[in-house]
Amino acid sequence: MILDEENLQYTINSFSKEYNIIGEIIYFSQFFKHGGEKNIFKYLNSIRKGEFLSNERIVFFQDCYDEYSYDASENSPGDCISLIQKYLEKIDITNCFVTILSSNPDIDKEIRAVNKAYSTTDGTLINFINILGDYKKVISKQDTFCALAWKEWFLKPDAEILPCCSYDRPYNLGNLKTESISDILHGKNVKALRKNMLNNIKSPGCQTCYYNEKNGIESRRQKNNKKISFSKEDAKKITSSDGDVKDKHIFLNSLELSLDSSCNLKCRCCSGDSSSLIAHEEEKIFGTSYHKNKILKNQEKNKVVEEIIPYTLNAKEIKFAGGEPTLHKGHYQILDFLLKNNKNDTELVYSINGSNLKFKNKSILDYWNNFKNINVSISVDGNKRQFEYLRHGSNWTTLIDTIQKIKTISPHVNLGVLSVISSISMESTIELQKKWHISNIVSADKFLLQLITGHNGQYDIQTLPESHKKRLKLIIENHCVWLHSVNQFGSVNRWQEIKNYMLAADMSHKLSQAKRDIELFDSFRNENFYETFPELSDMFDNIKPTKH
Numbered sequence: 001m002i003l004d005e006e007n008l009q010y011t012i013n014s015f016s017k018e019y020n021i022i023g024e025i026i027y028f029s030q031f032f033k034h035g036g037e038k039n040i041f042k043y044l045n046s047i048r049k050g051e052f053l054s055n056e057r058i059v060f061f062q063d064c065y066d067e068y069s070y071d072a073s074e075n076s077p078g079d080c081i082s083l084i085q086k087y088l089e090k091i092d093i094t095n096c097f098v099t100i101l102s103s104n105p106d107i108d109k110e111i112r113a114v115n116k117a118y119s120t121t122d123g124t125l126i127n128f129i130n131i132l133g134d135y136k137k138v139i140s141k142q143d144t145f146c147a148l149a150w151k152e153w154f155l156k157p158d159a160e161i162l163p164c165c166s167y168d169r170p171y172n173l174g175n176l177k178t179e180s181i182s183d184i185l186h187g188k189n190v191k192a193l194r195k196n197m198l199n200n201i202k203s204p205g206c207q208t209c210y211y212n213e214k215n216g217i218e219s220r221r222q223k224n225n226k227k228i229s230f231s232k233e234d235a236k237k238i239t240s241s242d243g244d245v246k247d248k249h250i251f252l253n254s255l256e257l258s259l260d261s262s263c264n265l266k267c268r269c270c271s272g273d274s275s276s277l278i279a280h281e282e283e284k285i286f287g288t289s290y291h292k293n294k295i296l297k298n299q300e301k302n303k304v305v306e307e308i309i310p311y312t313l314n315a316k317e318i319k320f321a322g323g324e325p326t327l328h329k330g331h332y333q334i335l336d337f338l339l340k341n342n343k344n345d346t347e348l349v350y351s352i353n354g355s356n357l358k359f360k361n362k363s364i365l366d367y368w369n370n371f372k373n374i375n376v377s378i379s380v381d382g383n384k385r386q387f388e389y390l391r392h393g394s395n396w397t398t399l400i401d402t403i404q405k406i407k408t409i410s411p412h413v414n415l416g417v418l419s420v421i422s423s424i425s426m427e428s429t430i431e432l433q434k435k436w437h438i439s440n441i442v443s444a445d446k447f448l449l450q451l452i453t454g455h456n457g458q459y460d461i462q463t464l465p466e467s468h469k470k471r472l473k474l475i476i477e478n479h480c481v482w483l484h485s486v487n488q489f490g491s492v493n494r495w496q497e498i499k500n501y502m503l504a505a506d507m508s509h510k511l512s513q514a515k516r517d518i519e520l521f522d523s524f525r526n527e528n529f530y531e532t533f534p535e536l537s538d539m540f541d542n543i544k545p546t547k548h
């Protein structure tokens with residue numbers, strides 16, 4: 001990038017007269033070094049304050065091009081700016097305290113695009129200053145092929161279609177509420193995605209994979225390309241130059257279906273996006289709910305199922321997820337359709353909440369007994385008392401009864417537990433895993449441990465105070481020793497990863513947000529966090545202020 005150095009220096013000098021630059025100016029070129037992202041995350045976290053003065057600014061300098069640059073045709077921001085916006089959200093720094101210096105003539109559009117895609121706050125934009133210079137966009141060419149763009153589909157509860165669950169929602173492929181499946185399968189979004197992948201160009205929705213790859217972590221893209229026997233050469237044979245694929249060549253191997261958000265629980269780890277009950281509660285608490293307006297009406301639910309059903313015939317695997325799939329009429333319609341077409345060898349994968357096995361006069365166990373391959377994960381975190389708190393509306397006795405019924409009536413079902421690991425659930429989940437293994441309810445190796453991040457970042461285990469991290473580190477280490485002693489090695493590595501993750505960053509400034517959230521829902525649901533989790537009752541002593 002050719003820059004007018006004199007102009008840059010002049011800009012910095014005049015900027016410094018008006019504003020106090022916090023720390024050092026952060027150069028975009030740091031992003032291109034191996035692990036640069038992590039360093040910048042750590043640096044931003046270290047200079048974060050509970051309160052910035054109105055004349056204080058964190059300054060970035062766009063001294064080189066993004067690896068994936070702003071694309072005006074898709075209005076998709078470059079990868080560096082996207083990461084900056086995501087980090088500011090995670091670390092809790094308000095955009096108005098951040099300025100980007102750049103010679104990119106599109107910087108204003110790019111900042112608007114990144115705000116729309118990744119900022120959850122009030123639309124306050126990151127500031128920018130244009131510096132004279134020659135800025136040319138570059139599109140980096142590297143292998144970006146991903147079989148999932150041809151072979152998998154992920155349906156969100158509001159009828160949005162994504163190629164996989166790691167894909168960024170702002171770049172979704174379409175929505176079945178307003179479009180037909182044919183529109184989406186031949187639509188401009190999926191065509192652009194496939195075309196990019198065949199031409200080694202990065203796509204804005206796939207940044208999670210690129211980020212992992214750059215940091216030496218195997219991405220979903222890499223894992224699936226090894227697993228699915230569908231190569232780039234195979235894709236080229238059936239894909240036209242504009243990215244389109246003819247209907248006769250479309251076979252979706254795997255479908256992950258959240259048919260709608262109907263659910264009978266209000267889990268602390270969840271949001272109104274996945275649970276209709278939470279969406280209704282949000283409206284009662286806050287007077288309005290973004291999620292409630294997205295709940296599908298009966299007519300829309302029927303349309304989604306009608307559109308999806310023909311594509312279930314060739315799927316090797318169908319995953320049913322939440323809301324609560326056992327309460328979704330469409331789920332039973334799909335099973336009826338598969339059985340009518342002798343597809344009882346389709347692998348069915350469930351994530352259920354363990355509170356229900358029936359829908360009207362239909363028993364899910366009767367259905368399961370007609371299928372050969374069933375994997376069921378029941379969502380459980382914590383022992384009885386903590387479980388009923390963390391998954392509001394659940395009942396421990398019903399949960400145990402559900403597990404016993406599945407084991408007795410449908411013994412061929414591969415049954416496991418999905419535990420969401422949060423700052424409040426981790427300790428009681430460790431106890432649960434041990435207790436259930438010893439009492440032969442579910443073996444320790446059948447626990448899938450999912451870390452909570454994202455919209456519920458206030459429950460992220462990195463927010464725990466130092467004293468609790470030390471205590472929990474020991475608990476995890478002792479638990480791993482026990483897992484070894486009973487030959488349950490499956491989750492040892494996962495617990496080690498969880499421990500490392502917990503210790504990797506200090507996000508304790510989010511504790512005040514967690515406290516506010518917990519106490520608000522406690523008062524609304526007539527619950528008491530401090531009595532339910534006495535071991536964590538001092539968690540909010542000495543909390544740091546959050547962003548203002």
Ligand code: SF4
Pocket residue numbers: 146147148149163164165166167168205206207208209219220221
């Ligand atoms: S590259 Fe990654 S995010 Fe994109 S579709 Fe493939 S797995 Fe999903």
Ligand code: SF4
Pocket residue numbers: 263264265266267269270271274275322323324352353379391
């Ligand atoms: S059961 Fe699933 S969908 Fe329902 S509230 Fe809990 S996490 Fe959300």
